[in-house]
Amino acid sequence: MTYSIPADPYDFTFDPAATALLIIDMQRDFVDSGGFGELLGNDVAPLREVIAPIERVLAAWRACGLLVIHTREGHRPDLSDCPPAKLARGKLEIGIGDVGPLGRVLVRGQQGHDIVDELRPLAGEPVIDKPGKGSFYATDLASILAYRGICSLIVTGVTTEVCVHTTVREANDRGFECLVLSDCIASYFPEFYDMTLKMIKAQGGIFGWVAPSEAFLAALPVPALP
Numbered sequence: 470m471t472y473s474i475p476a477d478p479y480d481f482t483f484d485p486a487a488t489a490l491l492i493i494d495m496q497r498d499f500v501d502s503g504g505f506g507e508l509l510g511n512d513v514a515p516l517r518e519v520i521a522p523i524e525r526v527l528a529a530w531r532a533c534g535l536l537v538i539h540t541r542e543g544h545r546p547d548l549s550d551c552p553p554a555k556l557a558r559g560k561l562e563i564g565i566g567d568v569g570p571l572g573r574v575l576v577r578g579q580q581g582h583d584i585v586d587e588l589r590p591l592a593g594e595p596v597i598d599k600p601g602k603g604s605f606y607a608t609d610l611a612s613i614l615a616y617r618g619i620c621s622l623i624v625t626g627v628t629t630e631v632c633v634h635t636t637v638r639e640a641n642d643r644g645f646e647c648l649v650l651s652d653c654i655a656s657y658f659p660e661f662y663d664m665t666l667k668m669i670k671a672q673g674g675i676f677g678w679v680a681p682s683e684a685f686l687a688a689l690p691v692p693a694l695p
């Protein structure tokens with residue numbers, strides 16, 4: 470059964486059974502004070518605003534019994550999977566692998582690397598640990614989606630122009646149809662948020678579709694409570 474929701478640049482049609490909700494990098498390192506995002510000089514407040522809308526989408530999607538996939542950006546404790554160029558970038562006082570207020574920055578197993586409590590993955594929900602910005606690069610995401618027969622992605626998370634857009638571009642080139650929920654993604658830079666959404670939906674949806682979560686939730690086949 471397929472569903473259609475009003476979206477930009479035109480209605481987005483999807484089969485829920487062949488669709489996954491992708492929640493990108495909702496980690497303390499990006500949305501909490503003291504994390505990597507703040508160490509880079511950013512204000513994390515705009516990123517925290519998407520926690521509640523993603524929580525609503527996540528609850529509805531879980532109630533439908535559909536596939537949720539979480540991603541986390543980060544590295545092995547020995548940093549052997551971190552390109553030297555990424556390690557050096559920014560010339561930060563406290564950078565990747567160094568000890569910061571939330572433990573070692575962008576290192577797996579550290580407090581900052583963890584997903585925020587509100588969006589904590591449930592048992593059975595795949596968590597993709599990725600060393601890069603894109604969710605497909607050097608991960609098993611493509612295999613997981615193929616084994617589950619997934620061809621559409623509902624995309625949420627942070628940050629809009631970095632890991633979200635990189636992932637949408639990667640997914641689009643692999644043949645996935647991506648719907649980006651506009652109030653469930655965020656950037657430290659308002660102008661980058663605006664331009665990224667424009668780029669995704671331009672030229673007849675060259676990378677995908679954009680819609681607010683309200684429109685998406687209204688279309689979901691959430692079972693009635695007993």
Ligand code: C5J
Nearest residue numbers: 494542627628631632
């Ligand atoms: C960044 C991300 N911005 N998750 N990572 O470095 O977007």
